[in-house]
Amino acid sequence: MQEKKFVLMAILFYSLLGGIGIGWAYFARGEWLLNFSLRRDHLAYEIALVLVVLLLHSLFDILGPRKVPAIARFWNTLHTTLGPLRISSILLLALLSAYGEELFFRGALQPAIGYIGATLLFAASHFPPQKNMLIWPLYALLMGAALGYLRILGGDIYSAVLLHFAANTISLYLLRKAV
Secondary structure, eight states, X not given: OOHHHHHHHHHHHHHHHHHHHHHXXXXXXXXXXXXOOSOOTTHHHHHHHHHHHHHHHHHHHHHHHHHOHHHHHHHHHHHHHHOSOOHHHHHHHHHHHHHHXXXXXXXXXXXXXXXXXXXXXXXXXXXXXXXGGTHHHHHHHHHHHHHHHHHXXXXXXXXXXXXXXXXXXXXXXXXXXXX
């Protein structure tokens, strides 16, 4: 797919997903999801979790395709589908997906159906269109668990958005090259 068209579709999709999350949280609970809480009772845990998950994510992205054939197949399928993206597209896609998904899954859905339910639905939303990408929902389950726990620790979505943005940026950047 052409990069410009893909980015435009992503802007529309993630804006809609984030808007649904904002509206749902506001009308269902009166919660304004864009508020940032300066009170971070567990800031050290949030920072540690973000750093540990980013380290594991980076190892998964760098070593996984070289050591595990299923990850290599997944990686090459994504590379073929997305192609080498420009840095500006990588940053925009990473930011949009982080905000859109966190507003919806951790901001609106998690308070409504719980940590486990939101984590499972996040994994299910990453169900692959192709058989050679079956590792994706399993990875999304683990990442969703970390992101959901960050929502619990921080009381808002922003540490989850930060982790999600950084992880997606790393992956999209590394996807510029096939395994």
